[in-house]
Amino acid sequence: MIKREAMENNLDFDEVEFFIKKYNSLHRNFELMQEVLNSKQLKAYFECAQYLKYVLIKTEEGEYIKKLVSANFCKNRFCSICNWRRALKYRVILNNRIQKILENKKVKFIFLTLTTRNVYYLNLKKEIKKILNAFTRLFKFKRVSQNLGILGYVRSLEFTIQKNNLDYINLHIHVLVVVTPGYFDTRKNFYINQREWAKLWQKALRVDYTPIVDVRVVRKRKKSNYTAEELAIFEVVKYILKDTDLLLLQKQKKVYVFKELYRSFKNVRNLASGGILAPKNFKKKISEEEDLVNVKGSEVQGKIVGEVEYILKDGNYQLLRFKGEENECKKNQNRI
Numbered sequence: 001m002i003k004r005e006a007m008e009n010n011l012d013f014d015e016v017e018f019f020i021k022k023y024n025s026l027h028r029n030f031e032l033m034q035e036v037l038n039s040k041q042l043k044a045y046f047e048c049a050q051y052l053k054y055v056l057i058k059t060e061e062g063e064y065i066k067k068l069v070s071a072n073f074c075k076n077r078f079c080s081i082c083n084w085r086r087a088l089k090y091r092v093i094l095n096n097r098i099q100k101i102l103e104n105k106k107v108k109f110i111f112l113t114l115t116t117r118n119v120y121y122l123n124l125k126k127e128i129k130k131i132l133n134a135f136t137r138l139f140k141f142k143r144v145s146q147n148l149g150i151l152g153y154v155r156s157l158e159f160t161i162q163k164n165n166l167d168y169i170n171l172h173i174h175v176l177v178v179v180t181p182g183y184f185d186t187r188k189n190f191y192i193n194q195r196e197w198a199k200l201w202q203k204a205l206r207v208d209y210t211p212i213v214d215v216r217v218v219r220k221r222k223k224s225n226y227t228a229e230e231l232a233i234f235e236v237v238k239y240i241l242k243d244t245d246l247l248l249l250q251k252q253k254k255v256y257v258f259k260e261l262y263r264s265f266k267n268v269r270n271l272a273s274g275g276i277l278a279p280k281n282f283k284k285k286i287s288e289e290e291d292l293v294n295v296k297g298s299e300v301q302g303k304i305v306g307e308v309e310y311i312l313k314d315g316n317y318q319l320l321r322f323k324g325e326e327n328e329c330k331k332n333q334n335r336i
């Protein structure tokens with residue numbers, strides 16, 4: 001887990017290596033994708049990130065830093081490369097927002113997972129609507145909306161394929177809730193325990209069974225370099241469907257399930273926020289038309305000393321051309 005986290009979240013990780021890994025996983029989904037995309041979209045999907053252009057920046061300290069400035073991303077919602085870029089971007093936006101909050105006040109975080117019973121694939125579209133409406137209801141209940149211990153949230157929708165029956169899908173919502181330190185004070189009646197969350201969620205879902213709700217306080221892990229809130233952000237900003245789940249559908253030839261999944265997910269916002277986490281500019285940034293090139297949110301200070309372009313051939317990125325200070329580029333091209 002730690003290693004995967006480091007690979008997927010460390011912004012300094014060798015990007016090109018990651019691009020290759022992600023690119024190779026795309027090809028495995030061919031049968032699925034050709035069912036839902038037209039020929040133009042399919043071409044864009046399979047050529048996603050085949051072209052990468054970096055600038056090489058020499059910082060005042062004399063260090064060389066790579067920066068992606070151009071790439072042909074397909075922006076498909078099920079593309080593993082684009083989803084990786086999206087996740088990086090949203091993580092940076094959310095983290096910046098949370099750091100700003102932490103500058104002004106002391107807050108804590110709880111992590112909620114709200115589930116429903118597994119959904120038959122043909123009911124998916126209907127059930128997505130239901131779960132999202134239930135979520136809106138939950139946060140409108142007085143116990144939550146007028147709870148002075150609860151300051152805001154960000155929620156994401158996630159699917160997981162049921163390994164023992166691929167015609168069923170588990171739909172759940174992850175919620176990172178920002179709370180005051182006083183939320184945990186038993187004298188104040190702000191605190192909502194697991195049983196109460198489950199009851200509230202049942203009421204919001206309008207079902208006759210008790211749904212499974214997991215609630216935990218977000219804490220820093222001993223062996224992790226990340227702060228508690230960063231770890232929680234990683235959990236909430238994940239992919240809608242894991243690459244491994246897509247692969248499973250492909251392997252088992254469950255094209256019809258994928259088709260329904262793809263259709264059902266159109267126009268669904270899988271990330272949304274409220275309260276303290278949703279001032280206007282933040283909301284806009286989350287939903288705005290994506291720029292998947294600039295995902296790191298920080299400007300590198302220094303002088304551009306070169307430009308390097310790569311093209312993917314036979315499963316590897318090959319140097320297409322470089323411009324600028326030739327020696328610097330040559331010397332540093334394996335770093336890019």
Ligand SMILES: [Zn+2]
Binds near residue numbers: 073075076080082083
């Ligand atoms: Zn893509």
